[in-house]
Amino acid sequence: MSLKHAIxxxxxxxxxxxxxxxxxxxSGLGYFWNAKHQQIYQQLKTLSEQKLISLSLEKQKGRPxxxxxxxxxxxxxxxxxxxxxxxxxxxxxxxLLVKVYGGHLIDQENLQNExxxxxxxxxxxxxxxxxxxxTFLESPPQTQEKYKLPYLTLRRGILGEQAWLTxxxxxxxxxxx
Amino acid sequence: MSLKHAIxxxxxxxxxxxxxxxxxxxSGLGYFWNAKHQQIYQQLKTLSEQKLISLSLEKQKGRPxxxxxxxxxxxxxxxxxxxxxxxxxxxxxxxLLVKVYGGHLIDQENLQNExxxxxxxxxxxxxxxxxxxxTFLESPPQTQEKYKLPYLTLRRGILGEQAWLTxxxxxxxxxxx
DNA sequence: AGTCTATATTCAAAAAATTGCATACACTGA
DNA sequence: TCAGTGTATGCAATTTTTTGAATATAGACT
Numbered sequence: 001m002s003l004k005h006a007i008x009x010x011x012x013x014x015x016x017x018x019x020x021x022x023x024x025x026x027s028g029l030g031y032f033w034n035a036k037h038q039q040i041y042q043q044l045k046t047l048s049e050q051k052l053i054s055l056s057l058e059k060q061k062g063r064p065x066x067x068x069x070x071x072x073x074x075x076x077x078x079x080x081x082x083x084x085x086x087x088x089x090x091x092x093x094x095x096l097l098v099k100v101y102g103g104h105l106i107d108q109e110n111l112q113n114e115x116x117x118x119x120x121x122x123x124x125x126x127x128x129x130x131x132x133x134x135t136f137l138e139s140p141p142q143t144q145e146k147y148k149l150p151y152l153t154l155r156r157g158i159l160g161e162q163a164w165l166t167x168x169x170x171x172x173x174x175x176x177x
Numbered sequence: 178m179s180l181k182h183a184i185x186x187x188x189x190x191x192x193x194x195x196x197x198x199x200x201x202x203x204s205g206l207g208y209f210w211n212a213k214h215q216q217i218y219q220q221l222k223t224l225s226e227q228k229l230i231s232l233s234l235e236k237q238k239g240r241p242x243x244x245x246x247x248x249x250x251x252x253x254x255x256x257x258x259x260x261x262x263x264x265x266x267x268x269x270x271x272x273l274l275v276k277v278y279g280g281h282l283i284d285q286e287n288l289q290n291e292x293x294x295x296x297x298x299x300x301x302x303x304x305x306x307x308x309x310x311x312t313f314l315e316s317p318p319q320t321q322e323k324y325k326l327p328y329l330t331l332r333r334g335i336l337g338e339q340a341w342l343t344x345x346x347x348x349x350x351x352x353x354x
Numbered sequence: 355a356g357t358c359t360a361t362a363t364t365c366a367a368a369a370a371a372t373t374g375c376a377t378a379c380a381c382t383g384a
Numbered sequence: 385t386c387a388g389t390g391t392a393t394g395c396a397a398t399t400t401t402t403t404g405a406a407t408a409t410a411g412a413c414t
Contacts, residue, residue: 002272003400009279019362032274036402041363064362064409076282083283086291087272089298093371095179095264097209097333102186103326105253106260114263121266148351149280156274156344163340167333174325180370196392213372218394241379241392 002087003043006033008071008079011053015070018044028150031129031157044069052078100171112175119168126161129154179264180220183210185248185256188230192247195221205327208306208334221246229255277348289352296345303338306331 010016010024018041025035047053052075058068071079096118103111136144136151144151187193187201195218202212224230229252235245248256273295280288313321313328321328 002270002275005272005279006275009275012279012282017362018364022362029275029278032269032271032278034268034270034401037362038364038366038403039401042365045364060361060409062410063360066362079279080282083276083279084287086294087276089295090269090271090273091211092209092267093179093211094209094267095182096267097330098179098183098186098206099260099264100333101206101209101327101330102182102189102256102260105189105257110261117263118266150278152344152348152351153274153278155347156277156341159340159344159347160337163336164333167329167336170332171329174329194392195394199392211371214392215373215394215396216371218392222394237380237391239380240390243392 002033002082003035003039004047005079005082006035007040007043007047008052008075008082011069011071012076012079015068017058017066017068019066020068027128031125032153047075051075108175112172115168115172115175119165119172122161122164122168126158126165129157129161133158179210180212180216181224182256182259183212184217184220184224185229185252185259188246188248189253189256192245194235194243194245196243197245204305208302209330224252228252285352289349292345292349292352296342296349299338299341299345303335303342306334306338310335 006025006029007021010021010029016024018037021040021044022035022037024030025033025040044053048055048069052072053069054072056068056070058066060066096114099111099114133151133154136147136154139147183202183206184198187198187206193201195214198217198221199212199214201207202210202217221230225232225246228249230246231249233245233247235243237243273291276288276291310328310331313324313331316324
């Protein structure tokens with residue numbers, strides 16, 4: 001169960017509110033760990049009860065108050081413990097590929113159109129990731145050294161998206177034949 | 178909810194028992210749709226109740242009897258309906274990347290070792306996929322034409338694994354610095 | 355004032371996945 | 385005969401994910 005640890009990892013980077021975390025899960029962390037806001041808040045409550053994180057209320061100007069959480073010593077220990085133990089390879093559930101597998105049952109143009117839609121999405125994602133990479137590579141060397149591991153997750157995203165687009169091109173060519 | 182459709186797609190290809198399906202989910206379909214035997218049997222029961230599949234009991238020599246399911250007309254219609262509607266991009270929950278993101282907290286050798294373990298796994302998967310590809314490409318042209326869409330799912334797997342291994346190489350090099 | 359949007363959080367229910375456990379048939383080898 | 389392995393199926397509980405719904409603060413605009 002790694003949502004807990006994804007949250008702890010992010011809180012270890014900087015204290016955050018539920019909403020801040022949600023933004024991170026829409027970008028950054030979210031490229032490799034999907035989480036819904038209900039999950040995040042629920043998990044924050046649990047982590048707080050377990051004393052792995054602590055809570056402080058923060059008043060904001062022009063915005064509602066927010067609850068800021070930060071990781072505790074206990075939380076950091078729990079996180080380190082998890083980090084030292086091996087995880088299993090992630091499992092894939094890709095409905096698009098199920099559709100491709102059974103695609104002979106439908107009109108090939110429909111399949112092509114859908115592939116092109118997904119291609120568009122993936123192009124956007126790749127663009128976003130490349131922008132993030134450019135920003136990172138323009139940052140000072142100590143920043144680059146500090147964040148070299150998060151950068152690796154970015155590289156994984158980029159290489160994965162590029163592979164996907166290579167495949168999509170191939171697939172569309174085959175479908176046109 | 179695509180387990181249902183993954184099962185229907187496979188049953189459309191050929192009638193199968195729960196056990197047969199399980200083997201398919203360990204290979205072939207399983208590279209892009211993960212399913213546990215409990216899920217499969219449960220889903221077969223539901224699909225049968227819904228008349229999307231029909232059941233026949235088959236006696237075997239030297240083995241226990243098996244229940245063979247085949248897709249019904251209604252099932253084929255349901256499947257086609259699903260196939261014509263767009264699906265969302267699949268979501269990623271990759272614990273390894275969460276670990277890489279927070280990897281500065283642990284001994285870098287531990288992280289390297291784990292990456293190398295995963296690398297080994299991915300190499301094996303790629304090998305399996307390439308073997309499957311070779312077999313496919315050695316098959317008669319009409320077979321290749323018939324299964325060109327399932328072949329596309331294989332190609333996706335191969336390109337994805339290759340991208341993963343490229344990344345792993347890059348990551349290990351960075352970790353060694 | 356009301357509507358819309360953004361920020362911020364919460365509760366609840368349903369669906370799906372995972373884990374644990376179990377049973378039965380059949381064969382093989384000690 | 386028993387233990388181990390493979391084939392074959394099933395039930396139940398727990399955990400995780402998804403979906404739906406809602407509330408509150410605050411600002412901007414009509």
